[in-house]
Amino acid sequence: MEYAVEMYNVSTAYPKSNDVALSNINLTVLQGDFVLITGPNGAGKTTLLELIIGFLKPLRGALYVLGLKMPENRMRVRRMCGYVMQNFMKPPETPYTALEVVLMGLAPFKKPFDGLSEWEKDLVENVLQLLGIDNIIDKPFGTLSGGQQQRIMLARALIRRPKLLLLDEPFSSIDRESRREFAELLYDIRNSYKTTILVVSHDTEPLEDLVDGIIKLKDGHIVDEKWTS
Amino acid sequence: MIALLLEAIVASSVSGGICGYLGVYLQRLKLITLGFAVAHGALAGASIAIMMSCNVEILAFAFGILIAMTIETLHAKFNVERDLASMFLFSFSSAVAIIAIYLTPTMLLTSDIASLLLWGSILVITLGKIILLLAILAAMLIYTRAFRLELNSLLFDSRLAESEGINIEFHAMALIVFSAGIISVMLRFIGGLLLFSMIFGPAVSATTVTHRRQALVGALVGSAAGIFGVLVSFYFDLPIGATIALSIITSSIVVAVVSRLYHNFRIRRLLNY
Numbered sequence A: 001m002e003y004a005v006e007m008y009n010v011s012t013a014y015p016k017s018n019d020v021a022l023s024n025i026n027l028t029v030l031q032g033d034f035v036l037i038t039g040p041n042g043a044g045k046t047t048l049l050e051l052i053i054g055f056l057k058p059l060r061g062a063l064y065v066l067g068l069k070m071p072e073n074r075m076r077v078r079r080m081c082g083y084v085m086q087n088f089m090k091p092p093e094t095p096y097t098a099l100e101v102v103l104m105g106l107a108p109f110k111k112p113f114d115g116l117s118e119w120e121k122d123l124v125e126n127v128l129q130l131l132g133i134d135n136i137i138d139k140p141f142g143t144l145s146g147g148q149q150q151r152i153m154l155a156r157a158l159i160r161r162p163k164l165l166l167l168d169e170p171f172s173s174i175d176r177e178s179r180r181e182f183a184e185l186l187y188d189i190r191n192s193y194k195t196t197i198l199v200v201s202h203d204t205e206p207l208e209d210l211v212d213g214i215i216k217l218k219d220g221h222i223v224d225e226k227w228t229s
Numbered sequence B: 001m002i003a004l005l006l007e008a009i010v011a012s013s014v015s016g017g018i019c020g021y022l023g024v025y026l027q028r029l030k031l032i033t034l035g036f037a038v039a040h041g042a043l044a045g046a047s048i049a050i051m052m053s054c055n056v057e058i059l060a061f062a063f064g065i066l067i068a069m070t071i072e073t074l075h076a077k078f079n080v081e082r083d084l085a086s087m088f089l090f091s092f093s094s095a096v097a098i099i100a101i102y103l104t105p106t107m108l109l110t111s112d113i114a115s116l117l118l119w120g121s122i123l124v125i126t127l128g129k130i131i132l133l134l135a136i137l138a139a140m141l142i143y144t145r146a147f148r149l150e151l152n153s154l155l156f157d158s159r160l161a162e163s164e165g166i167n168i169e170f171h172a173m174a175l176i177v178f179s180a181g182i183i184s185v186m187l188r189f190i191g192g193l194l195l196f197s198m199i200f201g202p203a204v205s206a207t208t209v210t211h212r213r214q215a216l217v218g219a220l221v222g223s224a225a226g227i228f229g230v231l232v233s234f235y236f237d238l239p240i241g242a243t244i245a246l247s248i249i250t251s252s253i254v255v256a257v258v259s260r261l262y263h264n265f266r267i268r269r270l271l272n273y
């Protein structure tokens, strides 16, 4: 089995900060794993994702993502990832429709002058239906509610057909009833496409019985790690 | 005389359009002060060119790019904020320009050379420069068309775009190269002190008028104000650069105020019915 994420004794800090944000992390995630990352505010959950996507460098230790050494290969790695950021909200005057925002996710794969191909259009349509947002797609992105914006951002990550999906509190604005639905959707995506999914969430309940592993962070350390198989 | 006027009008409208267009991108990508620093880098380059009597445009362009690259390096390698690095190098460029002008071996007064560079002159416009301007315009249109999706993604959220694998440095550099190109061609026409009015003025009106198609509005305002400035300058025999700058600034204010009034009017109509 190949690894999606390998961290060996990784420590990192934010630039200009004197605190270590993550220290001595040892973590390996297999390709196709569905992993929940949890822990209190300030534990280092977002930092962990930023490390994986290459926004932060490991100051100590070694980090490989999808088999590639980071941060040297961050451009290649980023194209294979989908990242939904925490608290991502835009103001009403944002000049793009929801559909435009979704389609931007494909930008890095396009050659100059390229438009959308037919199968990409189909894919987009399917994803939008799956997430229940095909009816709001023509509205200005910034005028959508928090939960609607979050669904759009999830759609943007999904149409990239990522090998590794990084979700930072993707359910924070999603209503309680839909959360379980979304968790199951992620579970299905993993099963159908073997996508590795790392999801950060305070609300563990909708995910607990679906994931392969639960990682608990606190003060920049892994304090608990549970794997099902 | 008429030929000169026509050339000035074409040059001013084309460059006004390009600058207006670029200004909106620079503003949305938070590269405004970077553009400012590039303009002063170009000014330093032009001054050195005059001192050593070599090609003003080429040296202005090279210096503009050099300054931009220095800022990017300071930003990427030393974690210095772009704005801070820009203002730091802006003073550097100004100092270099002043020393170069001072050292220029010439019969002219220092203030004459300075005024040529800082205030601009209509006499420097040639057919060759107009062709150069049109080439820059064409290149920029092709660039924005080719990378439309990437540029939109950057404008929407540059950090997200970066996380998805878009090469931000490439696009920032492309915009800087375009800015340095247009600035160095127009430097002696508009003058080094007034050039950025062409970049920033239209951006002001574009942001007040619309959320969509801001770059287009910026280009239109810049282009129209450029033509108007040339006409006023000819008619009243005023310095060309300053008149164009004032024309752009006035138009930007007028456009902003009119769009505000129109917006209020529409709201009131909506509330009344």
Ligand SMILES: Nc1ncnc2c1ncn2[C@@H]1O[C@H](COP(=O)(O)OP(=O)(O)OP(=O)(O)O)[C@@H](O)[C@H]1O
Pocket: A014, A015, A017, A021, A039, A040, A041, A042, A043, A044, A045, A046, A047, A048, A086
């Ligand atoms: N940009 C930054 N600069 C400096 N320090 C930061 C920055 N972002 C986060 N930190 C620090 O790093 C530590 C981990 O933050 P992180 O954002 O990873 O927490 P988190 O687990 O995601 O918390 P939350 O549940 O609130 O989202 C915190 O102590 C925080 O103060």
Ligand SMILES: [Mg+2]
Pocket: A045, A046, A047, A086, A168
């Ligand atoms: Mg967080």
